[in-house]
Amino acid sequence: MLKNYFKIAIAVLKRRKFFTFLSLFGISFTIIILMVMTAFIDKVVNDTYPDKKRDRSLYINKMELRGKESMNGGAPSYYFLKHYVGSMKTPVKFAISSGFNSTNTYVNNRKIVINYKYTNADYWEVLDYKFSEGKPLTKQQIDNAEKVAVITEDMKKEYFGDSGTVLGKYIEADNVKYRICGVVKTLPITSYLFYADVYLPITVTKTNLMSDKGYMGNFTAIVLAANTGDVPKMKKEFDGIMAKVPIPGKEWDHVYSHADSYIQGYLRTGNETNSGMLYAITAVTLFALFVMLLPTLNLVNVNITRIMERSSEIGVRKAFGASSFTLVYQFIVENLILTFLGGLIGIVLSLVAMYVINSANLIANLNLELNFTVLFYTVITCIVFGLLSGVYPAWRMSKLNVVTALKAQ
Amino acid sequence: MIKLQNIQKVYRTDTIETLALNGINLDVAKGEFLSIMGPSGCGKSTLLNIMGLLDEPSKGNISIAEQPTGKFNDKQLAKFRNQKLGFIFQSYHLIGDLQVIDNVELPLLYRDTTAKERRRLATEALEKVGLSNRIKHFPKQLSGGQRQRVAIARAIVGNPEIILADEPTGNLDSAMGNEIMEILLQLNRVDGTTIVMVTHDENMAQKTHRLVRLFDGSQVQ
């Protein structure tokens, strides 16, 4: 049965080449757009470099104070993290890092912009940066406030050129010289929780971190549970702590912060009333629907035209015992074959598109790639597309009266 | 075999009602070869479509092979047509995108038949109409007479009890027409298939067991 449908589908495709081109163009183009979009989202939210232990981690990166008249949203302060989050019992590791700051340095009359980030010792144990040279910062180095740094491969290239090893050499940032003890793979800026060019010990900051007792600051914490089973417990413990955190001033009546999974934390806006997650999902869905709408309509249009052309075939099939249901089934299968063909072309073209986007370096170090997740979503898209554009024409086709269908020729 | 009782068919548009069939009563016996004649627009094709359950009468009862068909739903109708009826049309209605053999296999697709069995039955049917050497051709590579023979093979492949033919020789010259007629007569004689044929051609009609004439939707003979 399916073999027969396949034969018919291929024959139909070959018959009106222009319409076939039209359908395939629409499908493959839609697939390209959706695939590039999925690849991008997948890269941004699903890439587990450098946080391989994501399933055991919770991220605390937003803090919000809310009063009747005003609200203040942003990252938490070092004091808040150290004092409140630091008192948690469940986590086995507690990584703290600052957001990245920019500064300049001047090498041989060349200006280099450096984004640097302060980190504690646990940061290097929670996260698995890929070292091409050297080692992470050690607890001892950090406790002793040694002027040491881990830099990225890109920074190494920019600062030192194509020289050999740079371990033990010095890099100057903010007028201070740091000895390099490790070189890691560069991250794209979209991984903003981990991105920096130079990673420094948290103890070498020029300001006294604990002196500011406010809750708002520029720090992020990652708490790591012993195993995935402890994560809900850890979340509960944090919520328990938040319930007891004193309100910092008369102008406020609520203080919010959350221990989030990576995606929740990534999308959190720092405003309780606006769920970043909801925004992101709505925006992505709307865009996808919008992009799919016109090609679908086009396909429906072309499909109907094609069906009318095949009225004799439909009449004959009905006369010889095909029920409406069988015909709908046949047509949808045919349409799915068409969409998958378009999807296949779309995948090839998406690879080209991703290659172009990667080489254009729109976002540095963000390399879009085709993986199984993306491929899986593409197949889903193809099916949705095939069904959407096939159901209405198939229904029209099955409703066709046999006598008129046979007469039409 | 086929029993029509007081069949009436009215076509309605916004403004006009046309009476296509008016009180037709007809009995076709098992193994009979019946032909229907009449001028253009007298309702003979409509009558044939109603017998073939492709069209519904506005009034009246049909029973085929002792079964009343009035209450069948879409699925039951499809199944019934598939098993009891075979159709032959004036303009052949072969599917251009399929090879001869696939065209013939078509009715079997809607039954539980294995691919091997389908192939065997279709080859057999094509042998009967003398086209076993054209299995892999496409319809457009065949002459009109050959096409109609493929259509006959398709009609008989499912071994139906009744074949309904709507002017099967209408598009053919007389030599080819006679050839087709011979095949139909043989089917009737040898296999005992009941055949109802609509025709324009008095000569063809004379070769059948019984002739019914229609005029303006009514039976005149």
Place this chain on the structure above:
Amino acid sequence: MFKHLFKMIWNKKKQNSLLIVEILLSFLVIFAVFTFGLNSYNNYAKPMGIDYQNVWAISYNNTLKTNNGDSLKLFYDNMVDNIKAMPKVIDAAHTSANIPFSTSHMSTGLTHNGDHIQDVNSFMVDENYPKTLNVKLLDGRWYNKTDVGSKQKVIVINNKLKERMFGKASAIGKLYNDDDGKKGVKIIGVLDDIKFNGDYQSLEYAIYNRIDTSSYRWLGKILVKVSPDANAAFESQLYKFMANNLKDSNIEIEHLTNKLTAYNKFTLVPLIILSIVAAFLIINVALGIFGVLWYNINKRRGEIGLRRAVGAPGSSVSAQLVSEAMILATLSLIVGAFFAVQFPLLNVFDLPASVYLLAMLLAVIFIYLLVLVCSLYPGKQASAILPAVALHEE
């Protein structure tokens, strides 16, 4: 003739409805792209209001231990004077963090004659600000030494705000109440509009406050106008100077030209993505229209043959088919225009009505051209149908 065509379309409304919806959607897509594009172009065409070439922005954070406003002022004024004295520096000015092309914004509101104006950008600047950025003073005067210690709160506003508040009349000497509860703020000058959100963003309301001694604690930017020959070597010299003056501070020097390029991306990247997507959608729709028309004509060979047989010349047949397509387009555009006109009526997105209307006009022209192009070839093909052949097939 027109009535005849209309009748034909109406009788086939079911077949045509999908085509109409498709054209309608393409119109809306094109309308969106044109609105976005036109608005960006309109903004681009307006002058920037400042000379941003060779202007650098130094970021620092105040790390001085003292909280005494006067000694802070003394320290920072002295620092700016020293910067100005450097060889390649033309001018320098203290400002709040919301320098041109930065993502930092501060906004406030004010009330004038019962008219409450929201989303007014509030800047903290010093006396050197207009000279450093080379922005024109349109009316009144800029801050000077006489404003120090004056009881009357005075303010300089930008031109867009002035026009909202006073229209053509002069603003100088007029008073308003600000949202922080200060009554009777006196306007002393009107500064030319600055597109501080980059080339493609619209002008916004702005007020320029004079930096007072208490603000130095949290200020963190110095704008420096340098001569064109200032290079990285000089920049590093300036950096060293800052680092030595503010020992524990984080120092960064940025160029306004780079900041502008980065900021423009916020507008251009979405516009480019939207345009690419729209272009593909439109190609898709164009091919669709073309295909359906072409098919219809093949299907209507009999009708066309008959028309030719009763004496219609070939040109009239092709004109008929093209006109039919155009009527279809018109039907879609009427519905589309109904949706599009809601944007200026409901004032969605706060764009000028003229942008919407022009975008609508352009979109209408675009769709007509698209349909015309798509129907010309099928129409021409139809006119080549020979009546005898077509009728024989029937």
